[in-house]
Ligand code: ADP
């Protein structure tokens with residue numbers, strides 16, 4: 001009887017709901033519930049499987065739920081079993097990173113070494129414990145609650161952004177002091193506990209040692225450098241290529257080129273800028289030794305927006321390109337082999353530009369050539385070409401871009417209109433837009449200089465100057481993390497207070 005009643009009640013409820021929300025809404029909600037349930041089930045299954053494969057983990061920890069998933073791992077929230085009876089607030093929480101079993105053992109060892117050697121200081125994640133059983137490996141690390149960057153990117157004010165960037169650059173200065181390039185600096189690897197203003201740089205899965213340190217451990221135990229020979233390959237990068245993942249793993253071998261096409265790429269970007277990338281002809285601005293290209297006679301196709309058959313047949317340049325699309329600097333996009341810690345500094349500049357403009361992701365190009373075209377749009381073709389020349393590369397574009405003013409861009413994207421452009425009302429000579437709408441960079445002014453006391457889009461002018469220094473297309477002149485920390489935007493104990501009322505800017509942008 002009660003069962004029948006139960007069914008009746010359920011039917012009545014559904015009828016009422018159908019009247020209230022409509023059939024489609026209910027079906028949609030049901031589907032959502034079902035997919036959440038199946039996701040929960042899948043997650044529970046994964047946790048169960050992990051605990052079966054690694055019984056010691058089960059002995060020590062309660063594994064609660066999945067808190068993150070990257071290309072190469074799943075991360076779970078855990079607490080100590082011995083704390084099970086404690087209230088939630090008194091428990092110690094851990095992030096349990098389960099590495100995909102196909103990851104190369106040398107790479108896992110390298111990530112672990114990075115955590116052990118550098119971690120636990122200066123906003124760099126440390127490791128508490130590593131457990132392994134056959135090919136199941138987990139790192140147990142301190143847990144930090146955090147939100148997605150996209151949820152707060154537009155909310156940070158000048159002081160919060162100053163603290164955030166300071167923490168990121170402190171972490172990078174620390175990592176770089178060990179001669180290590182993180183290679184995957186981006187908001188999802190720099191966790192920010194906004195409530196408690198705590199920060200953690202995580203994920204050394206792609207980290208690369210700059211050059212062997214003098215006190216290098218024996219060769220067979222050393223973490224793999226970028227181009228170590230003789231490492232048997234169980235390629236993470238091949239997996240990625242197959243899945244079209246945006247994050248590229250570091251190539252551990254020096255065998256055949258893995259990802260690069262045999263011919264230099266010529267791709268028209270959505271913005272109708274095309275780029276041709278090739279090694280420079282002999283006699284170019286840079287010494288051939290700097291990039292490993294031997295002296296070659298200048299080809300007839302040099303400088304043209306096309307590549308002849310002979311040049312197409314040249315072996316493709318080879319360089320590490322581990323990292324995430326949108327955060328790769330020109331030297332990576334141009335396949336310059338001698339990459340340095342400047343790679344991370346560029347990525348931090350992308351993060352800053354993102355926060356200043358409240359746009360995430362900041363760069364959206366889908367491939368390297370389109371990414372170069374995006375950089376040409378922002379920085380201007382000439383600065384990019386000059387940087388490329390100094391690296392022994394040539395960038396040829398089908399049109400000249402003068403570059404965008406990040407200050408104007410931020411003001412536009414944040415809807416700040418009180419920008420004095422000097423001659424309000426007249427049209428820009430270049431883009432022909434009214435001055436208030438023009439985003440053109442003023443080539444007579446250096447973007448890395450700033451006007452004391454001027455505020456743009458809610459941020460001190462110095463923040464934009466710092467962004468320009470971090471986003472220097474030339475890695476050789478790009479500021480280091482240590483030097484960036486001395487920049488006026490970051491060096492002062494707190495950001496200068498904004499003007500009480502949004503005062504008109506005294507100097508034109
Ligand atoms: P992957 O190498 O797969 O990218 P990550 O180490 O970046 O793995 O971790 C993936 C995600 O897991 C992170 O973006 C973050 O959301 C979460 N995560 C990682 N470590 C922690 C931690 N210590 N505390 C809280 N969440 C974490």
Ligand code: MG
Pocket residue numbers: 070188189203
């Ligand atoms: Mg990650």
